[in-house]
Amino acid sequence: MGRQFRVRRHMWLLAPLTLCIIGALLPARTAWARTAEEALADGDQAYAAAKLDDARKAYAEALQISPGNVTALCRLSRTESELGETQKGDEQRHTRADAVTHARDAVRLATDSAEPHVWLAVALGRQALSEGPKTRLALSKEIKSETDLAIQHDPGIGRAWHVLAMWNVKLASLNSFERMMANSVLGGVPKGASYANAEQAFQKAIALEPDYVNHHLEYGRLLKELKRTDDARRELEKAVALPATSSALDTRYQSDARALLEKLAR
Numbered sequence: 001m002g003r004q005f006r007v008r009r010h011m012w013l014l015a016p017l018t019l020c021i022i023g024a025l026l027p028a029r030t031a032w033a034r035t036a037e038e039a040l041a042d043g044d045q046a047y048a049a050a051k052l053d054d055a056r057k058a059y060a061e062a063l064q065i066s067p068g069n070v071t072a073l074c075r076l077s078r079t080e081s082e083l084g085e086t087q088k089g090d091e092q093r094h095t096r097a098d099a100v101t102h103a104r105d106a107v108r109l110a111t112d113s114a115e116p117h118v119w120l121a122v123a124l125g126r127q128a129l130s131e132g133p134k135t136r137l138a139l140s141k142e143i144k145s146e147t148d149l150a151i152q153h154d155p156g157i158g159r160a161w162h163v164l165a166m167w168n169v170k171l172a173s174l175n176s177f178e179r180m181m182a183n184s185v186l187g188g189v190p191k192g193a194s195y196a197n198a199e200q201a202f203q204k205a206i207a208l209e210p211d212y213v214n215h216h217l218e219y220g221r222l223l224k225e226l227k228r229t230d231d232a233r234r235e236l237e238k239a240v241a242l243p244a245t246s247s248a249l250d251t252r253y254q255s256d257a258r259a260l261l262e263k264l265a266r
Contacts, residue, residue: 036066043075050248052083063102070116073106077119081126082249093130099123107146114154121146121163133178136170137185143167144190158209162218165201168193169222198222212246213239213253221260229264236261 043058059076063069080099084092100123106116121143128139144167150160171193174182182189202219209215220235239257244250 034061034065036062036069036072039065040072040075043072043079047075047079047248048245050251052079052086052248055079055248056083068109070106070110070113073102073109074115074119077103077106077123079248081119081123082247084126085249085252096123096127096130100127112153114150114152114157114160117146117150117153118157118160118163121150122159125163125166133181134185137178137182140167140171140190141186156208158205158207158212158215161201161205161208162212162215165198165205165222166218168198168201169195169218172198173225195222195226209246211242213242213244213250213257214247216242217253217257217260220257224260224264233261233264236264 039058039062043055043062046052046054046058056076056079059072059079062072063076066072077099080095080102084095084099087095100120103116103120103123107120110116124139124143124146128136128143131139143163147160147163147167150157151164154160171182171189172195174189179189199219199222202215202222205212205215206219216235216239220232220239223229223232223235226232236257240254240261242250242254244254247253
């Protein structure tokens with residue numbers, strides 16, 4: 001009986017120490033148990049501040065916490081696609097390839113959702129910029145397919161129409177050598193690829209997302225090439241005047257718009 005009493009007494013004396021240890025461990029565990037939503041929020045905050053490297057890390061962390069998270073995959077792909085615009089050489093090539101990989105994963109997991117198709121089309125379009133004419137033409141077929149799927153699932157996403165506009169611009173502006181190559185790669189220049197269809201798609205994109213700087217920049221660039229100087233100036237001035245909040249690359253886009261406006265003034 002005495003021995004049992006001493007054991008119980010020792011256990012009672014140890015109880016406060018045990019509680020202190022548990023209490024000390026709880027904050028550390030709480031800090032460690034970060035959620036995917038918290039990581040996504042940090043990524044969104046970094047993206048809004050145009051800190052693409054930080055945004056990429058946060059979105060990658062969200063994906064590590066929650067594998068197969070389609071939102072994390074889409075935002076990671078978008079961030080990597082835009083980050084590649086600020087890089088060069090092999091680094092740029094690898095970043096653009098990562099953007100395509102993450103967008104493909106999103107499409108595989110949510111094939112009936114428009115957003116993954118949009119970001120895959122965007123990522124492929126930027127990846128094509130790093131490739132030679134033959135590969136660019138081959139990629140153009142998938143870019144068009146993914147864009148069509150995005151618009152089919154949700155015609156209200158302005159960036160899908162932007163990609164469609166750019167697809168029309170790129171194919172309508174092929175030189176004679178590239179057109180010959182298109183015959184072997186695509187069986188000819190795809191029907192319907194025209195500046196007129198590009199203009200319609202840009203107008204649709206702008207109607208849906210009037211504050212997206214790059215819509216106005218690229219539409220203005222097209223209008224300049226078509227020698228429609230007054231219309232080009234209008235769009236480029238809009239690109240410059242808008243708040244730089246629609247994309248992490250807005251300041252870059254606005255710088256390009258200013259440079260084009262200076263050329264128009266000559």
